[in-house]
Amino acid sequence: MLNPFASATREDVMCTVRVVNTFENLAAHVELDDGVTVExxxxxxxxxxxxxVPFGESAIERRKATITRATWLERKWTKMTGDLEFMELLEFSFSGEELS
Structure with missing residues (x-):
């Protein structure tokens, strides 16, 4: 079994960063090279x-990225608590108006 208290490891990889700033889309996406996955x-x-990126345009750049790998204990904690934290992504709104 892996040591749950081992220190985190770091890995440097190249990546492609795509940024879009249009009326339809405001997004940034990072693709890591060599099939590197993030856990x-x-x-x-x-x-x-x-x-x-100015409005109406997009940009693609090559950059260096550093991945800090979670320890065994951090990975287990993230898996256990991840389902509870998804509620932070939701936005609720209540109003006094009736739906028609």
């Missing part, structure tokens, strides 16, 4: 200056 609890830091 629950891992953190990815993309290096470099912020990518600023």
């Amino acid at each position: 629950p609890g891992d953190e990815v830091l993309v290096h470099g200056k912020p990518i600023i």
